[in-house]
Amino acid sequence: MSEVETNEYSVLFEADIKPTSNIPGVTFISNVEEYLKDKEIESVFRQLQDSYSKFKYFESKLSNNISILTLRSKQLQESLDIVDHVASKTEENFQVQYELSEGVYSSAQVDHPKSIYLWLGANVMLEYSFEEAKQVLRKNKDSVDKQLKDTIQDLGYVKDQITTTDVNVSRVYNYDVLQKRKLKQQQLQGQSNISTTTTTTSTSTPPK
């Protein structure tokens, strides 16, 4: 793993992943027989199914957040790149086609740019020096990346819970099948025992 650059996803290589927020976990069933003692098998299945759908819901929510955060991080990087580009042109004039409205472009002449404007949201736009603008954007990007990293970790944790539930279901199911088969065999054996006894008794007392 040493040759791999660490990124937001490196946490997925950990043997045991922990959630960053309050996400409940499933308990691993260490001993199926013990676990099923005094329990109705149907209710156990239902309970496992419930937790499975709950984690599936978490999973889709977190995946969605990851797409949103990844996109936002990419957009902030683009903004940083463009600020860099404009900052390198303070001694020049250049043309730019900018979007006036969805799909509508107009041309603008930028003459010796000295500063840049950032849209801060809430209908506020502020003028910044190039350095300050980059600082603001960098700070926003760092915070988005941190959120992204945490969400990836949480999703990894949720995926583990799903896998654990999957395995729990299979194990309970297999245990149930084996139990039923054993029971059937015992019954069969029981029946054949009875039939042998009847035959022996009948042969031991032959009719006169």
Next chain:
Amino acid sequence: MSKVLIDKNDEVDLEVTSQDQKMINLFGRLNNRKHELLKMKAYKQEALEKSGDARDEIFLADDDAKFNYTMGQAFLETDKVESETLVERFIEKLETEIKQIDSEVSAINSKHQELKVLLYAKFKNSINLEE
């Protein structure tokens, strides 16, 4: 997705320990990531191909040709030299990203191999660890 499925004829009652469960989880988690990475790689490779075509086009254009280079939502009017530099830089960026994806995928593959050895040794045919 890895699943423990005990074959009907496989009567061996295997005990799954929480250590095994952790390995299975890790396997599944990395498998998901691997598929994401491969998808992303295909996407980047396509972008790389297109940028290569763009570079060729710029190379063939007249020396005084003007280009519109997209940056974010705007188009910057650039001359030949500048467009070349920008495209080159973009291509380099894509190439590094693809290399990073490759090394992450190979790290996953070797981890998978390691886990397969351990898990197959214990569970034999009762476990399916293929994609």
